[in-house]
Amino acid sequence: MNFWFAVLRQVGRNIRQTWPSQFMTFLTVSLSVLIFAFFYLVYNNMLNVGNKLGDDLQLIVYLEEEPGIEMQEQLRRKILAFDEVENIRFISKLEAYERFANQLGENRDVLNDMPRDFLPASIEVVPMKDLRSLSQVKLFSDYLSKLPGTLKVQYGQDWIERFYYFTRLLSIIVLLSGGLLILTSVFMVSYTIRLTILGRQAELELLKLVGATNNYIRTPFLIEGILQGLFGSTLGIISLFSLFQWIKIKFSGPGILSLFEFSFFQPQTIFTILVISIVLCAVGSYSSMQKFLRM
Amino acid sequence: MKDDNRNGTMIEMIKVSKTYPPDVYALRDVSVSIADAEMFFLTGMSGAGKTTLLKLLCSMEYPSNGLIEIGGRDIQKMRGKKLAKMRQKIGVAYQDFKLLLDRTVAENVAISMEVSYKKPQLINKRVKDLLEILALTDKHNAITGELSRGEQQRVALARAVANSPTLILVDEPTGNLDATTTARVMQLLTKCNNSGATVVIATHDHSIYRDTPHRIMELRNGKLHLVREGSAQ
Numbered sequence: 001m002n003f004w005f006a007v008l009r010q011v012g013r014n015i016r017q018t019w020p021s022q023f024m025t026f027l028t029v030s031l032s033v034l035i036f037a038f039f040y041l042v043y044n045n046m047l048n049v050g051n052k053l054g055d056d057l058q059l060i061v062y063l064e065e066e067p068g069i070e071m072q073e074q075l076r077r078k079i080l081a082f083d084e085v086e087n088i089r090f091i092s093k094l095e096a097y098e099r100f101a102n103q104l105g106e107n108r109d110v111l112n113d114m115p116r117d118f119l120p121a122s123i124e125v126v127p128m129k130d131l132r133s134l135s136q137v138k139l140f141s142d143y144l145s146k147l148p149g150t151l152k153v154q155y156g157q158d159w160i161e162r163f164y165y166f167t168r169l170l171s172i173i174v175l176l177s178g179g180l181l182i183l184t185s186v187f188m189v190s191y192t193i194r195l196t197i198l199g200r201q202a203e204l205e206l207l208k209l210v211g212a213t214n215n216y217i218r219t220p221f222l223i224e225g226i227l228q229g230l231f232g233s234t235l236g237i238i239s240l241f242s243l244f245q246w247i248k249i250k251f252s253g254p255g256i257l258s259l260f261e262f263s264f265f266q267p268q269t270i271f272t273i274l275v276i277s278i279v280l281c282a283v284g285s286y287s288s289m290q291k292f293l294r295m
Numbered sequence: 296m297k298d299d300n301r302n303g304t305m306i307e308m309i310k311v312s313k314t315y316p317p318d319v320y321a322l323r324d325v326s327v328s329i330a331d332a333e334m335f336f337l338t339g340m341s342g343a344g345k346t347t348l349l350k351l352l353c354s355m356e357y358p359s360n361g362l363i364e365i366g367g368r369d370i371q372k373m374r375g376k377k378l379a380k381m382r383q384k385i386g387v388a389y390q391d392f393k394l395l396l397d398r399t400v401a402e403n404v405a406i407s408m409e410v411s412y413k414k415p416q417l418i419n420k421r422v423k424d425l426l427e428i429l430a431l432t433d434k435h436n437a438i439t440g441e442l443s444r445g446e447q448q449r450v451a452l453a454r455a456v457a458n459s460p461t462l463i464l465v466d467e468p469t470g471n472l473d474a475t476t477t478a479r480v481m482q483l484l485t486k487c488n489n490s491g492a493t494v495v496i497a498t499h500d501h502s503i504y505r506d507t508p509h510r511i512m513e514l515r516n517g518k519l520h521l522v523r524e525g526s527a528q
Binding site: 002211214216 | 355411
C-alpha cells in the first residue's frame with residue numbers, strides 16, 4: 001500500500017461517513033462562488049458598456065456667435081492647450097440648421113418659418129481615449145465652459161454621472177461578495193473539517209499513536225478541502241453560465257439590452273476563480289488540521 | 296529464548312518522575328534498563344503507576360523529570376516524522392483497548408500496518424493469521440463494538456503485534472480472559488519475543504508471571520523494586 005492509496009481510501013471513508021455536512025459545505029461554496037461571480041460578471045459587463053459609451057462620447061460646446069477663421073484657430077489652440085483630443089469640429093449655424101432639418105425628415109416643414117441661423121454655432125470635441133474617466137471629462141467640460149464666447153457645454157452629464165456611480169456601487173458589491181466568498185469558503189470548510197475531526201477524534205488519536213505521520217493524517221482532509229473548492233466553484237460557475245444563457249435568450253429581443261453585447265467570463269477568469277476557491281477551501285481545511293495536530 | 300544480556304538496550308529510563316497537577320506523584324525516580332528482545336514483567340497494585348510508565352514509554356505522555364531512551368534515542372526530543380517512525384516500531388495494547396468500535400475487527404487490526412504502507416495482501420494474511428492464533432477467526436468481519444470485553448482485548452493485542460514491532464507494550468493483557476485464552480495470549484507474546492521483540496507486560500495477574508524465567512519488577516507508590524532477576528537465556 002502506498003501513501004496515495006492510503007490517503008484516497010481515507011478520503012472516500014471520510015466522505016461516506018460525513019456526507020451530509022460535506023454536501024452542505026459544497027452547496028455553500030457553490031452559492032458563494034455564484035453570488036461573487038454574478039456581481040463580478042455584471043460589473044465586468046458594465047465596464048464594457050462604459051467603454052463602449054465612452055467611444056461615442058463627445059463634448060458639444062455651444063458658442064455665443066459664429067467664430068471666424070482666426071477665432072476658430074484660437075479656440076482650437078485653447079482646446080488643445082488642455083490636452084490632446086481626437087477630433088475638433090466646428091459646426092456653423094447653417095450646418096446646425098441643415099442637420100436639424102435632416103433629423104426632422106418629412107417634418108422639416110415646421111422649420112419653414114424659422115430663420116436659418118436660429119441655432120447656435122458649436123464645436124464638437126471628441127476627447128482622447130485616455131480622457132474618458134468621469135473626473136477628467138468633467139474637468140475638461142469645466143475648462144471648455146470657461147472659454148470666451150461659450151454658451152454651454154453638453155456631454156450627457158446626468159447620465160454619465162449616474163452610470164459612474166452605478167459602476168462604483170457595483171465594484172463595492174463585488175468587493176463585499178468577494179469577502180463573503182472568502183469567509184464562507186474558509187470558515188465553512190474549516191468548520192466542516194472540524195466537525196469531521198471531532199466525529200473521528202478517537203480514530204485520529206489512534207492513528208497518531210500507531211505511528212501515522214502528520215501528512216498521513218492531514219492529507220485526506222486537505223484533499224477534501226480541495227475537492228470542496230473544485231466542485232463547489234465548478235457548480236457555481238456552471239449555474240452562473242446557465243443563468244447568463246437564460247437571461248441572454250430571454251432578453252434577446254429589441255430593447256435597451258440588445259444595444260450592448262454582454263459576454264461571459266474569459267477562460268482565464270474562470271480558471272482564476274476556480275483556483276482561488278480551491279486555495280481558500282484548502283486553507284480552511286489546513287488550518288483546522290493544524291489546530292488538531294498541535295493538540 | 297533470546298539472551299537478555301545482549302549489549303543492545305531497548306529501553307533506558309534514568310531517574311524518571313511523573314507528577315500530575317496539583318502534586319500527585321505517579322512515578323518517582325524510576326531507573327531501569329530493558330535489553331533488546333527481553334521479556335519484562337511490570338507488576339504492582341492498581342494505581343501503582345504501571346499504566347503511566349507504559350504511557351511514557353510510548354510517548355503518549357512525557358515525564359516531568361528524567362531521561363527516557365528507546366533504541367538509544369531520547370523520545371522527548373522526537374517530533375514529527377521521527378516520532379511517527381518510532382511509534383510504528385512500538386506496538387501497544389492499551390488497558391482501555393483504544394479500538395474503533397464502529398469498524399470491523401479486521402480493520403482495527405490492519406490499522407497499524409496501513410500507516411506503515413504495508414501491501415494489502417500482506418495485511419490481509421497477517422490479520423487472518425493473528426485472528427486465528429487468538430481464536431477470533433469467526434469475528435473477522437464483525438463490528439468491534441459488538442464484541443465482548445475479552446474479545447476486544449484480544450483484538451487490541453492483535454493490533455499491537457500486527458506490524459511486527461521491535462517493542463511491544465502490553466497493559467493488563469489478561470484481565471478479561473479465561474485460562475485457555477490467557478495461555479493463547481501469552482503464547483503469542485512469547486512468539487513475538489522469540490522473534491526478537493522486546494516485550495513489556497504490565498499486569499497484576501500473578502498467574503502469568505508466577506513461573507516465568509524473565510525479570511519481574513514491581514511498582515510500589517511510584518517507585519520500582521526488583522522482585523526477581525530473569526534467568527532466561
